[in-house]
């Protein structure tokens with residue numbers, strides 16, 4: 568999607584498999600007031616009392632030896648399910664200083680969220696939103712909006728309509744005190760962006776940060792990059808690209824069990840110009856792309872293992888979902904989640 572000088576990416580995914588997360592406050596009387604923490608290095612969920620041993624300098628329980636900084640705290644884990652989802656990934660506008668990136672991202676998230684609620688006349692219970700690292704781009708984030716009920720009403724899908732998207736952009740400006748006789752607030756207030764639910768983010772909100780972005784979106788054009796393709800790749804071509812008999816066996820099981828075939832085999836993932844890893848199978852999902860490693864006996868050697876883990880934790884940091892298959896009997900259980 569391109570407006571004046573801003574290029575952002577908007578994607579829609581019907582029934583995306585997402586883990587619902589929320590930042591603590593929504594369930595104030597939960598038994599574990601600190602919620603969960605997520606290790607960004609190894610992608611493991613931790614309870615608050617596991618953090619210390621997970622980041623112990625001498626005897627870490629984290630295979631990636633994560634430091635304290637890698638632990639994202641106060642996340643509340645709800646459930647995993649299939650939800651209609653729209654994601655928004657936008658580079659930081661040129662006029663905003665890099666150290667204010669987090670303020671920009673959080674403000675943009677809340678602004679577009681409020682715009683969606685107004686434009687579609689929805690309650691906060693019907694749509695929720697969170698920020699996650701963007702797939703493949705260091706430091707960038709993807710804003711996720713999802714319908715909270717599984718198989719929801721499908722309103723998010725209509726966001727992919729240009730007129731609808733522009734309408735949301737206009738509504739957001741009204742939310743942000745855009746009416747001529749609205750005196751507005753300094754950075755954010757309970758009339759615009761703040762709510763009881765987003766208290767932990769209040770100090771990050773500054774509506775001035777997103778004004779230019781929103782203005783350019785009013786005239787934005789949606790360009791379809793690639794239509795969502797959940798058909799998967801061609802079986803014979805994938806088979807041809809396989810490196811080992813074990814990969815071929817796994818591919819057969821994926822097909823025979825009726826799961827969607829990978830989009831590609833032996834797909835090289837780059838970070839900028841630098842090749843990072845070549846997963847055996849690859850699913851090009853808009854929300855979170857999936858890299859599948861089919862680990863045969865060669866992967867059991869220690870030096871290979873170390874190299875594998877280094878590459879894989881880097882992929883995770885880049886926002887990919889990383890899956891390792893060591894036995895074809897694991898396929899049904901794992902593929903249900905892809």
Ligand SMILES: [Zn+2]
Pocket residue numbers: 606607608609610611621628629630631632633
């Ligand atoms: Zn870890």
Ligand SMILES: [Zn+2]
Pocket residue numbers: 744751752753754755756757758759760
């Ligand atoms: Zn305000």
